[in-house]
Amino acid sequence: MTRRFPFQSVISSYSSRISLVLAFALLIAPRANAQQPEINALAARVAEEFPKEDKSKKVIVFDFIGPDKTFTALGQKIANDFSEALSKASSNLTIINRSLITEAFDNYPVPSEIFEKPELELWLTKKLGANFMVPGKLQKEGEDLALSVHIYKADGTPVKGFKVKLPLTEQIKSLMDISAATDPCEPAGDPSNNKNQSSYAACVYCPTASFSSEAIKHHTQGTVVLGVLVGTDGVAHNISVLKGLPNGLTESAIHTVRSWKFRPAIGPNGAAIEKKTIIEVVFHLTN
Numbered sequence: 001m002t003r004r005f006p007f008q009s010v011i012s013s014y015s016s017r018i019s020l021v022l023a024f025a026l027l028i029a030p031r032a033n034a035q036q037p038e039i040n041a042l043a044a045r046v047a048e049e050f051p052k053e054d055k056s057k058k059v060i061v062f063d064f065i066g067p068d069k070t071f072t073a074l075g076q077k078i079a080n081d082f083s084e085a086l087s088k089a090s091s092n093l094t095i096i097n098r099s100l101i102t103e104a105f106d107n108y109p110v111p112s113e114i115f116e117k118p119e120l121e122l123w124l125t126k127k128l129g130a131n132f133m134v135p136g137k138l139q140k141e142g143e144d145l146a147l148s149v150h151i152y153k154a155d156g157t158p159v160k161g162f163k164v165k166l167p168l169t170e171q172i173k174s175l176m177d178i179s180a181a182t183d184p185c186e187p188a189g190d191p192s193n194n195k196n197q198s199s200y201a202a203c204v205y206c207p208t209a210s211f212s213s214e215a216i217k218h219h220t221q222g223t224v225v226l227g228v229l230v231g232t233d234g235v236a237h238n239i240s241v242l243k244g245l246p247n248g249l250t251e252s253a254i255h256t257v258r259s260w261k262f263r264p265a266i267g268p269n270g271a272a273i274e275k276k277t278i279i280e281v282v283f284h285l286t287n
Contacts, residue, residue, distance in 0.1 A: 038165070038166050041164070042082065042164045043089045044085075045162060046086060046134070046151065046162055047086060047093060049162075050090075054132075057093045057132060058094045058096060058130040058132065059086065059093055059096065059130055059133070060095075060098070061136075062079065062124075062133060062134070063079050064078050064079045064135075064138050064147065064149075065135075065137050065138070066137045066138035067176060072175060073175045074175035075136075075138055078147065078166075082134075082136070096128050100128055120225065121133055121135060122152075123225065123242070123243045132151060133152050135149070135152070136150075140168065141165065146164075146166075149161070200277075201230040201265040201277065202263045203262050203263075204263050205259075205261035209224075209249075209252045209253050209257075210256070211283060212251075214248050215246075215247040215248055216285075218246075220246060220247040220283070221283045222249070222282075223243065223281065224245050224250050224281045225278065226240065226278070226281065227241075229275070230262045230265065230275050231264070232273065233264070234263060235260075235262070239254055242278070252283075253281035
């Protein structure tokens with residue numbers, strides 16, 4: 001039996017990131033819609049593949065990740081375009097507003113990597129009242145940009161995957177490069193190097209969470225997701241449960257995180273600051 005928790009990160013506000021990349025996307029959008037016919041055609045194909053037996057089809061489209069597993073203005077813009085096209089492709093689908101994704105975290109800063117984690121996407125899907133989710137990935141293929149999207153049920157069951165190639169125009173390339181040049185969510189390192197950014201907190205003493213006897217008895221495992229405020233004292237405060245587990249595992253995760261010691265985030269002025277973050281505590285049973 002092993003216990004591990006692979007992810008702990010504090011980063012600048014995801015909502016700030018969205019605002020910035022949207023600003024760039026809107027500036028370039030009139031020239032960057034060459035892929036719209038392909039997006040419309042893809043949306044029409046996807047709309048036809050939702051199970052007919054499911055009368056309620058509430059769908060959430062997540063940001064498309066990539067290329068190279070990066071978060072870009074392009075990934076968000078194409079996800080927005082696809083979500084809008086999907087809503088027009090079928091009157092039988094209810095497309096959930098993508099702005100509700102960030103609101104679901106009650107203003108906790110959320111790094112883009114968290115949306116690559118299937119458990120977090122499934123949790124968000126259920127929290128937003130959807131019974132289907134559509135994540136996507138972008139990847140360069142020669143002179144084209146390949147977009148892969150998949151339909152999943154809210155319980156994680158795959159329905160069908162699709163792939164389409166989009167023209168890799170100069171405008172599209174510029175949108176792909178935006179995050180690398182202006183991403184406000186990258187850790188700032190030495191605050192003196194950038195007066196407009198703050199660094200992130202890091203756990204320096206992170207003991208593993210213990211399984212309860214009930215969890216072992218019932219073979220309960222999974223991930224507890226907590227929202228915490230890391231204080232200037234390096235301790236987790238105001239712990240909120242974003243996703244819990246039964247049989248005492250949620251309580252074990254909270255108790256353990258309270259014992260963690262963090263290196264506080266550093267503000268632009270070089271002083272320690274409070275910072276909210278998302279923490280995952282993974283419980284995994286092995287033989």
